[in-house]
Amino acid sequence: MSDKNWDIETDLLVAGAGPAGMTVAIVAALEGLDAVVCEKADQVGGTGATSAGTLWIPGNSQHRDTGFEDSAEDAAKYLDQMIGDDRSSEHRRAYLRCGPDVIDYLEEKTDVKFLPCGVHPDYRNNLAGAGLAGRAIIPQNFDGRVLGQDFDRVRPPIPEFMLMGGMMVGKADIVGLLERYKSLGALRHSVSIVLRYLTDRLRFRRGTRLVMGNALVARLFYSLKKLNVPVLFESPIAEFIQEGESVTGAILNTPDGFRRVRARKGVVLATGGFARNPKYREAFMPDPTPPYSMAPNSNMGDGIALADALGAGIDTSGQGAGLWSPVSVTRRADGSEGLYPHLAMDRAKPGLIAVNAAGHRFVNEAVSYHDFVEAMYRAHETADTMPAWLICETGFVTKYGLGAIHPETRNLSKYLADGYVTVADSLEDLAVKIGVDAEGLINSVSRHNRFAETGTDEDFGKGDLELNRFNGDPSHRPNPCLGPIGAGPYVAMAVWPAEIGCSVGLSTDPECRVLDAEDRPIPGLYACGNDMGSLMSGSYPGPGTTLGPAVVFGWRAAMHAAGKLPS
16 A cells, blocks of 8 residues: 555554553553554453452562562462463463563553552462462552543443442452441541542542552553553454555544554554454353353454454463353343452352252352352353352351442342342242252251361362462451351352453464464564463463453563564
């Protein structure tokens, strides 16, 4: 094409304004490249905006500066045991080698700032090299007011993660709110964040005190804006433009019509993976195909489909297609369905079990959200475990909460009316109401209660792992994760498998160049984030397994395009 045929010319065209895509564009701009971001939706953030915002970065300086010791060598040992040697091994070595430097680079040059989590165990601490602390970092809270009118461009968290219709709270906030009458400090903090929220609602649709994943994407977006990197909203790629075998640009379908974009250094795909694409879900997800997804509706696998049509390889070599969480289906105020991911707040607490249709326990309920769903699929081979059922007493819900039901809730009538929970005075009646074998359920509760007395779960080891105890109730003895299920009334909640990220994605080399079916780089085409096959190969080593690689490999893609990627 001649120069006059281009509507826009740039060095890098980045498809997708999630954490991976925004990182690419920020680093490209910092390294002297022109970048343009095209985003299919009308907001930035994607799945990252609704996440916990944690990044798994072994050996990070944020923890080292506070006295925690960790090493990439230990993390490599841990990953080798969990995953083994496969086609993503070199990706993992590159990730561990440059991860801490990437975070320091962003902290030094942008408004993306992180805090150490301190103690936050890896998910399989029974493997050598696992860390109990020092690897998980989170974004610093962010004041959304500095974005001005563009604050509305940040995709909000799911309603189930907000209080009072729009107030974000982090884990530390939850502790303070629950203990507001126990200490003056907790009361002050609780009052301050509520007053801030009420003030925000005079001007904004929701609270501007951003935490977790919302803080991460807002910080990235703010950094983009300060670098004057344009973001073209509602402008997905319609097709690539090629010269020979090289991708040299793309045609965007914008609100103002089709626009031809020349990308001198290439096109980077970071469109969020195939989560909402029925064809790819059926092809790559386990059987039965999970009926729910935590991804935005816009994540239709656009990037993967475009590259697939170009002859790109799709990496299916890992242990699974998804990175999972059990979810319960909520009913929102407007009548629509929502999903609540059961990550850490209820399953590990004492006094709860998970059963299948046979009434049998099938898992250590306190394992990671990913491992819980993998156990659901294994159990489903012999008994219906879609859905699985979380079983507890109403007193458990009042003390700890359950799913989207907050702690201190005593009246469950609203949740009964919309079908979110089922309540019965006896286990027999509960089993009939939810379609579970009554004898199996009664026997499972009885056996579990015997374990609660001794503090040892002889069947599944609930409470054995550091992760279990970290999410349990430290005040409960002898096992912070095991407590009796007593005389009722009893509560049941259905949970289903849903992916929080795709593991299957485009085949790439460690420089993020997309590979064809013969493992040859396609000139001018990169992929990162969930469009890139997961370097964790379907495993989930610790908190931040998706966001850590998204940011690190976003940096690597931009540095390679700029010709500055360290060897």
